[in-house]
Amino acid sequence: xxxxxxxxxxxxxxxxxxxxxxxxxxxxxxxxxxxxxxxxxxxxxxxxxxxxxxxxxxxxxxxxxxxxxxxxxxxxxxxxxxxxxxxxxxxxxxxxxxxxxxxxxxxxxxxxxxxxxxxxxxxxxxxxxxxxxxxxxxxxxxxxxxxxxxxxxxxxxxxxxxxxxxxxxxxxxxxxxxxxxxxxxxxxxxxxxxxxxxxxxxxxxxxxxxxxxxxxxxxxxxxxxxxxxxxxxxxxxxxxxxxxxxxxxxxxxxxxxx
Amino acid sequence: xxxxxxxxxxxxxxxxxxxxxxxxxxxxxxxxxxxxxxxxxxxxxxxxxxxxxxxxxxxxxxxxxxxxxxxxxxxxxxxxxxxxxxxxxxxxxxxxxxxxxxxxxxxxxxxxxxxxxxxxxxxxxxxxxxxxxxxxxxxxxxxxxxxxxxxxxxxxxxxxxxxxxxxxxxxxxxxxxxxxx
Numbered sequence: 145x146x147x148x149x150x151x152x153x154x155x156x157x158x159x160x161x162x163x164x165x166x167x168x169x170x171x172x173x174x175x176x177x178x179x180x181x182x183x184x185x186x187x188x189x190x191x192x193x194x195x196x197x198x199x200x201x202x203x204x205x206x207x208x209x210x211x212x213x214x215x216x217x218x219x220x221x222x223x224x225x226x227x228x229x230x231x232x233x234x235x236x237x238x239x240x241x242x243x244x245x246x247x248x249x250x251x252x253x254x255x256x257x258x259x260x261x262x263x264x265x266x267x268x269x270x271x272x273x274x275x276x277x278x279x280x281x282x283x284x285x286x287x288x289x290x291x292x293x294x295x296x297x298x299x300x301x302x303x304x305x306x307x308x309x310x311x312x313x314x315x316x317x318x319x320x321x322x323x324x325x326x327x328x329x330x331x332x333x334x335x336x337x338x339x340x341x342x343x344x345x346x347x348x349x350x351x352x353x354x355x356x357x358x359x360x361x362x363x364x365x366x367x368x369x370x371x372x373x374x375x376x377x378x379x380x381x382x383x384x385x386x387x388x389x390x391x392x393x394x395x396x397x398x399x400x401x402x
Numbered sequence: 403x404x405x406x407x408x409x410x411x412x413x414x415x416x417x418x419x420x421x422x423x424x425x426x427x428x429x430x431x432x433x434x435x436x437x438x439x440x441x442x443x444x445x446x447x448x449x450x451x452x453x454x455x456x457x458x459x460x461x462x463x464x465x466x467x468x469x470x471x472x473x474x475x476x477x478x479x480x481x482x483x484x485x486x487x488x489x490x491x492x493x494x495x496x497x498x499x500x501x502x503x504x505x506x507x508x509x510x511x512x513x514x515x516x517x518x519x520x521x522x523x524x525x526x527x528x529x530x531x532x533x534x535x536x537x538x539x540x541x542x543x544x545x546x547x548x549x550x551x552x553x554x555x556x557x558x559x560x561x562x563x564x565x566x567x568x569x570x571x572x573x574x575x576x577x578x579x580x581x582x583x
Contacts, residue, residue: 326458333455
């Protein structure tokens with residue numbers, strides 16, 4: 145009986161927290177947009193969330209592309225098929241690694257920062273003060289951060305893939321001696337804009353929604369103590385990484401399996 | 403940090419994102435990159451091009467001298483015609499008896515065009531370049547066969563071509579020969 149009660153309690157609290165998360169998201173999204181006041185807030189968040197993530201995204205992209213080319217070459221050269229390095233790198237990046245690795249890095253770099261920031265705002269009762277001044281914190285604090293994450297991450301994923309392909313070209317063509325024309329032409333003949341690039345972008349939009357939502361909710365819902373903030377930040381990274389990987393499997397199964 | 407600086411940096415970020423999208427859309431997923439340097443075009447008609455692709459390399463003794471520009475079907479004869487763009491420094495160097503064949507790099511590798519050049523006679527070179535023919539040197543071969551060879555220039559068609567080897571056809575031929583014995 146006790147076991148059942150524990151199970152039931154856990155399930156109910158999970159549903160309650162899912163409900164609070166949805167309520168927060170809808171509250172942030174469905175409030176009347178005010179472009180004159182909202183745009184400066186959004187631009188500031190785009191700077192914090194998007195621009196400042198550029199460095200880690202570009203450097204990781206470059207190195208992941210170079211490593212992919214190096215490893216792919218070692219296997220392909222055994223079959224004399226090293227010319228297929230281009231499509232190997234491009235397809236794995238555009239379909240999987242670009243959106244997924246960007247989302248994981250984004251969760252670590254920007255998601256944790258969002259949680260900590262909003263968590264501290266809650267702990268120091270800044271959110272309550274806003275409400276006292278009749279300013280909706282969902283609209284003023286949560287909404288611009290959500291849109292900034294939702295806009296930045298697909299852009300970051302595109303930059304990641306492009307830089308990684310350049311890195312692969314650097315290693316594959318300039319160092320290992322794969323023919324440059326074959327590298328690009330076979331890549332172009334095998335990569336389709338709709339099937340690969342657009343589906344990859346849909347993926348990164350979904351991941352952007354998941355990661356930003358989790359990060360904002362964990363901060364908004366944290367226990368307002370220093371320990372609570374630390375726990376919420378950790379949970380943001382762990383939960384959003386797991387959610388991204390899980391959804392990636394689902395999306396891949398739907399998009400590329402037939 | 404003031405607003406202007408932040409706005410500029412965000413603008414940079416968005417521009418980078420758009421540039422990445424353009425690279426991916428144009429360079430990775432689509433064709434339409436031009437080669438570099440001056441080139442001239444030769445074409446060749448094949449029986450079968452196998453899996454030759456545009457932008458495949460054209461090699462002389464393993465050295466890349468050009469790329470396949472386009473492949474299309476000859477409107478009357480229904481045979482594949484391959485347009486090759488070759489480094490302009492080789493214009494008027496090859497004789498029209500040069501042969502071209504479709505080869506494969508490695509067992510599973512991509513296909514490329516192998517050019518077996520015949521060096522054009524000095525007189526043919528000069529007339530191809532538009533100079534007045536002064537010497538008749540190097541045309542002993544022509545005298546031997548009693549024909550006059552011409553140097554290849556922009557727009558010429560190569561006639562001596564070898565098609566790609568298609569595995570099924572080879573096996574079919576082999577079985578046919580076995581049956582005949």
